[in-house]
Amino acid sequence: MLALICQMKTAASAKCVQKLHKVWKHFQPVRCLSNMQTNESFLTTPIFYVNAVPHIGHLYSAVVGDAAHRWQCICGAKQAIFSTGTDEHGLKVQQAAEAAKLPPLQFCNEVSQKFKYLFDANDIAYTDYVRTTEDRHNRAVNHIWKKLYDGGYIYQGEYEGWYSTADEAFLSNQQVHDVTVDGGNVQKVSIETGNPVEWTSEKNYMFRLSQMGPQLLEWLHTNPEAVRPSKFYAITKKYIEEGLQDLSVSRQRERLKWGIPVPDDPSQTIYVWLDALVNYLTVGGYPDKQHVWPAIHIVGKDILRFHAIYWPSFLMAAGLQPPASVICHSHWTMNNYKMSKSRGNVVDPLDRTHRYTSDGLRYFLLREGTLHSDGDYNDDRLVNTLNADLGDTLGNLLSRVTAKSINPQQVFPQFHSDLFPWQPSSSSSTVVRALQEDYDLIESVQKLPDTVNMHYRNFEFHKALEAIMTCLRSTNGFVNRHQPWTLAKNPHEKPWLDTTNHVTMETLRVCGILLQPVIPKMADKLLNRLGIGENERTWVYLESFKTYHGKAGGYDGRQLGNSGGILFKKIKQIE
Numbered sequence: 001m002l003a004l005i006c007q008m009k010t011a012a013s014a015k016c017v018q019k020l021h022k023v024w025k026h027f028q029p030v031r032c033l034s035n036m037q038t039n040e041s042f043l044t045t046p047i048f049y050v051n052a053v054p055h056i057g058h059l060y061s062a063v064v065g066d067a068a069h070r071w072q073c074i075c076g077a078k079q080a081i082f083s084t085g086t087d088e089h090g091l092k093v094q095q096a097a098e099a100a101k102l103p104p105l106q107f108c109n110e111v112s113q114k115f116k117y118l119f120d121a122n123d124i125a126y127t128d129y130v131r132t133t134e135d136r137h138n139r140a141v142n143h144i145w146k147k148l149y150d151g152g153y154i155y156q157g158e159y160e161g162w163y164s165t166a167d168e169a170f171l172s173n174q175q176v177h178d179v180t181v182d183g184g185n186v187q188k189v190s191i192e193t194g195n196p197v198e199w200t201s202e203k204n205y206m207f208r209l210s211q212m213g214p215q216l217l218e219w220l221h222t223n224p225e226a227v228r229p230s231k232f233y234a235i236t237k238k239y240i241e242e243g244l245q246d247l248s249v250s251r252q253r254e255r256l257k258w259g260i261p262v263p264d265d266p267s268q269t270i271y272v273w274l275d276a277l278v279n280y281l282t283v284g285g286y287p288d289k290q291h292v293w294p295a296i297h298i299v300g301k302d303i304l305r306f307h308a309i310y311w312p313s314f315l316m317a318a319g320l321q322p323p324a325s326v327i328c329h330s331h332w333t334m335n336n337y338k339m340s341k342s343r344g345n346v347v348d349p350l351d352r353t354h355r356y357t358s359d360g361l362r363y364f365l366l367r368e369g370t371l372h373s374d375g376d377y378n379d380d381r382l383v384n385t386l387n388a389d390l391g392d393t394l395g396n397l398l399s400r401v402t403a404k405s406i407n408p409q410q411v412f413p414q415f416h417s418d419l420f421p422w423q424p425s426s427s428s429s430t431v432v433r434a435l436q437e438d439y440d441l442i443e444s445v446q447k448l449p450d451t452v453n454m455h456y457r458n459f460e461f462h463k464a465l466e467a468i469m470t471c472l473r474s475t476n477g478f479v480n481r482h483q484p485w486t487l488a489k490n491p492h493e494k495p496w497l498d499t500t501n502h503v504t505m506e507t508l509r510v511c512g513i514l515l516q517p518v519i520p521k522m523a524d525k526l527l528n529r530l531g532i533g534e535n536e537r538t539w540v541y542l543e544s545f546k547t548y549h550g551k552a553g554g555y556d557g558r559q560l561g562n563s564g565g566i567l568f569k570k571i572k573q574i575e
């Protein structure tokens, strides 16, 4: 078995290193998504079909991956790969290119570029953008095919069954049913996706999936995090228990020209899903000896079977480790309907990026999207959420504490321990100004990083964001309680004014660091405004209230950074 190799030498890492090198110098490992022994991590998004332009669901898969990757880097993963890319072979891409009257590669180049543009516009900090039409990928696919063939896992056979081009999937009689379509005609469709199927009968190569059940079950039993969340773990187990049939892994070349030919048999083309899944190995450097493996795969629920059944089977049959984890998310609907071109309710992600900014869109997707159940995309709710959370709660707090009227020196203010003592009993009660609620606030800010870390590691971004917002709302309550604008009018109150502003800024600093994976641009602006250096934004800097604890290294007296304008401009509802 090819072992996990710590050394990552791919050019892929260079981009991540460039972007994040400043903070890496200060990393200290903490328990995170990454491999604890080697401090490396490898996260992937699915690669996207180029038969159509991107929609909001595609962007969601990428944003989930990006936020997780950013958190890994903040937590200390020194070698962090995060890949995305495009899936360019197969019948449906071949047909889409024909319809567009373009040579397939030219068609792929154009659509692949659109995905890349969308991801760049939304700050998806991938370290590798892989395309299945690349030579390095062709080499990886050829290599694994030969391994499977030589190992006896692939044999020549006759395939008879249903094929769904929209899903690029082979289906058994149990997986299809009849529906009546427009005009009263009866059409066979996939029960799972509702996409039409065609009867296929041809000579091709089969993979011995029927033999993989015991190994798959062992993978699941020895690794409770093999498929997450538990709902999808259970579905995976059910797929296996229902019985697995051998899988066709090639198509006749005369039907499918746009794909990688079967090695030593040019009359056949490799099945697009086998081809596509290998992209993850391509990114890891396979088949060269020092490749990075295994990876954590982020996938939508429609492609769970391919990633949690086919993929570990191919890997184990080829003598490679199965995935470290398959993280499965649910889908987005639009105003409670499945997005579809015919209904005309497909949300264009680039249009929404322009309307709401990349941070705005990322925030909404991660605040509302959950792994376990479908989320509904709705522009009104998006605007309300952004205005409430990023405007009224976060932006407002920053404006309040940095306003020249209450902070004329524009510094991170001094904390006065006599007014807010760490141990209240040690100070005379006539001097102490802090109330019990203020102590509760400090305690909640100190607990926040661990809470958020746990939620981010579980890919439960909505829970992490709720915890951060709760903390920020409590801090707005703290400001209301102590009214710095009144304190600022009385020079004798300066020590207490500074102390309360210090507490607010510490909270903002901690929340700013924690929000970086979700709203990278806004978090950068916030931390710049607080005067927090780029090398002070990682896990180790989440220790808060040092002066309060009598420790050195607090931020007291530090000059604030430039205002850089309003943090989040509230959005007017679009009519």
Ligand code: MSP
Binding pocket: 045, 046, 047, 048, 049, 056, 057, 058, 060, 061, 087, 276, 277, 278, 279, 298, 299, 300, 301, 302, 303, 330, 331, 332, 333, 339
């Ligand atoms: N090409 C395959 C994946 C191959 S990976 C080896 C594919 N591509 S896709 O473009 O159809 O979908 C890519 C991702 O987008 C999948 O994770 C899919 O679940 C996700 N989404 C597509 N529609 C979606 C929603 N409406 N909502 C959320 N995500 C959805 O499948």
